Amino acid sequence: MALYGKQIDGLIDTGATISVLSSKMYLRLPESKRPDLSGKCGQLRVADGKVITPMGMAMFPLEISGKVMRCRMLVADIEIPAVIGYAFMRHNNCVMDVGRGTVEFNGETAKSYLESQRATSVFKLSLDENVVKPASSEMMIPTRIVGDIPVGHEAIINDGSSKLAKIGVLVGKSIFEPTSKVIPVPVANVTGSPQTLYKKTIAAECLVVRACHLKDIDESTDEEDEYLCRMEERPVGDESFPEHMEIIVESSKQHLVDAETKQLKKILKTNEKVFAKNKDDLGKTNLVYHKIDTGNAKPVKQAP
Structure with missing residues (x-):
């Protein structure tokens, strides 16, 4: 919509x-x-x-x-x-x-689309047919998405299969459209002997890329042009104010006078690194280490 x-x-x-x-x-x-x-x-x-x-x-x-x-x-x-x-x-x-x-x-x-498709950002590709890879060769092999087809403009191969890597077959990174029925994946056999790859073998793990397309300037409306002009006339301090903190200012300024609103923006700008842009922007540190004792439980996400 x-x-x-x-x-x-x-x-x-x-x-x-x-x-x-x-x-x-x-x-x-x-x-x-x-x-x-x-x-x-x-x-x-x-x-x-x-x-x-x-x-x-x-x-x-x-x-x-x-x-x-x-x-x-x-x-x-x-x-x-x-x-x-x-x-x-x-x-x-x-x-x-x-x-x-x-x-x-x-x-x-x-x-x-189903919410499960929209929520999927990490998914896997499996081989679509049996393939014999000649020694010391590179080629494209056909694969299909495992499970629900994720919704996104594009996806990228993030990691090759560790199972294929063990036999000397490496998977290259590439960008593709998740809606394609058959997805070609670049692979290389770096060994001196042929390798047989079997249908339904996991070839790679992929990530959905939420692509954004910029509107052509010639398509902008008069109202949008007017808005862009107002943006250009803003003071330098306002232009550099982080977008993800605008909501804090908008929800607070109804209780503040103009001078207090400016002071709030100054404080937020000074401490902008404290505020996460989204739930994935929470940062990390190597100053403190955390250990979880899982006993003899086996990994459920990926086998070692």
Whole structure:
């Protein structure tokens, strides 16, 4: 679906009464397009039981398969870009076809994916057929994705199979589209004898790459040009302010005067390394070591 011409991912959640827009997505909208938020919206309990306070509520024009539908949404600090709740689904005659992977709103059909596909970021490739690798040779071998096909623009081979490495067959890194039925993988036999690779043998571990495509400058609208001009006129200090901390300022400034807001931004900027950009940006250290005694339990993620 799209919001003001920008494509976003949305989770259809029949367990959620109201729809929710990520505060990060809201703050990325040009100021001229951001609807004013109503502050009277209570609190929001998310799936893990945590209670969060939304920034507010407003009506947003969601575009689904080319048709614009108005959706009342809370704006809150959630992990995913948007959640489509039951109220919007019922009002717009939502019909889901899990078998075909489609969802319909007021007769307009759009492609949908299982959450397990969307959540998959690490997956494996297995050989699609038996292959005999000549000695000291390089070639492409056909593989297929093991399990659900992950959703993403592109994926990259992150690690070759340790099983193949033991027989002297190395897997090269490459980028590919996860939606391809057969995925060619570069491999090299570095031994002096032929090696037989068998069908369904795991060839590599891969990672989904969430690619972003920049809009061509010639396609920008007058409102976007105006917004970019305002961005260029900002003081240098504002341009360098971290985007992931804008939500702290936005949720706090209603209780502050202008001078206090500037002081808050200065403090946040000075200590920006303390704030994680996302859940994967928590950092690491080698100053403290932690040991977990697993006894005789075998690894469940990957065999040694």
